[in-house]
Amino acid sequence: MKHAVTLLLALVACHAVGSLRLLERRCSSKSRSQRRLIGGLDSELFSTPWMAYLHRNGKFVCAGSLITYRFVLTAAHCIPYREELAVRLGEYDARTHTDCREQGCALPAQDFAIESFHPHPSYTTITHYDIALLKLKTQVVEQKNMTPICIVLDTTDTWQRYVDSIEQFSVAGWGKTETGALSHVLKAANVTQVERYSCLADYGYDATENHICAGDVVRRACEGDSGGPLVATVTNARVDFKVQLGIVSYGEGTCNGLSVFTNVRSYIPWIVDTIKNHNEQETD
Incomplete structure (x- = not known):
């Protein structure tokens, strides 16, 4: 196989950082201050450089996350209009060209065309297999407001027990706020994890081990936050x-x-195989 394939496959190698195996070893690894969407506050500039703003002709559709320098992760239900969808990275305030806060000014957001769409092959409804990958036509060049989030490659029960033990996660997005309107500015909030049984018993949600249940009456994800990442800090x-x-x-x-x-x-x-297979196709 060509040498170039080896380089591309480095994106999906099991990178060891101590005992933590990561999809992309150059993912966000700096501890940043995070303010505590509904019940959320404006996110700090540069605090979530992996956030992706999915839009149709400039109109916001869903959120997503940059997980390698070529692939974005989102929900499968977010991509019904494939021929019109684009990914914007580095976005913060959709009303401004250059975003400035007390942390400084960010480089302008960039739009990326999508080369291929990869919803999970078993996806039929929002309640199961609601996951998709988007391959960008061009590779992202890292900058302060564009960096992949870390994906841990561990699938063991031990790792799942660790995930189940986390009390609070953070979410971010441009979804509806208390006013009922979408937010122009990226919002962030902490949400509390609850037992999956609570989602099933209290709301009738079909929550299994393939889901995480979180939120409360003050802070929760809302319409427009779909596809965005649920995040925790792992040391x-x-x-x-x-x-x-x-x-x-x-x-x-x-x-x-x-x-x-x-x-x-x-x-x-599925994530690793999809990325590997489509990087190989590119170099054949």
Whole structure:
């Protein structure tokens, strides 16, 4: 196989950082301050450089996350209009060309055309297999407001127990706020994990081990946050990694109470195989 293939496959190698195996070793590994969407505050500039703004002709559709320098992860239900969809990275305030806050000014956001769409082959409804990959036509050049989030490649029960033990996650997005309107500015909030049984018993959600259940009456994901990442800080070898553990999938139409997230751990083999197969096709 060509030498170039080896280089491309480095994106999907099992990178060891201590005992933590990561999809993209150059993912976000700096511990940044994070303010505590509904019940959320404006996210700090540069605090979530992996956020993807999916839009049709400039109109916001869904969120997503940059997980390698060529692939974006989102929910499968977010991509019905494939021929019109584009990915914007580095976005913060959709009303401004250059975003400036007390942290400084970011480089302008960039739009990326999508080369190919990869919803999970078993996806039929929002309640199961609600996960998709988007391959960008061009590779992302890393900058302060464009960096992949970390994806842990561990699929063991031990890792799942660790995920289940996390009390709070963070979510971010441009979804509806208390006003009922989409937010122009990226919002961030912390959400509390609850037992999957609560999603099933209290709301009738079909939540299984392939889902994560989180939220409360004050802070929860809402319409427009779909496809965005559920994130936690994982410390390994004295380094803090921002790790994506879930994808915003569905919840109450009124945006009250709990939300259901696709459990990324359940789909690691599919994510790795999809990225590997489509990088190989590019170099054949």
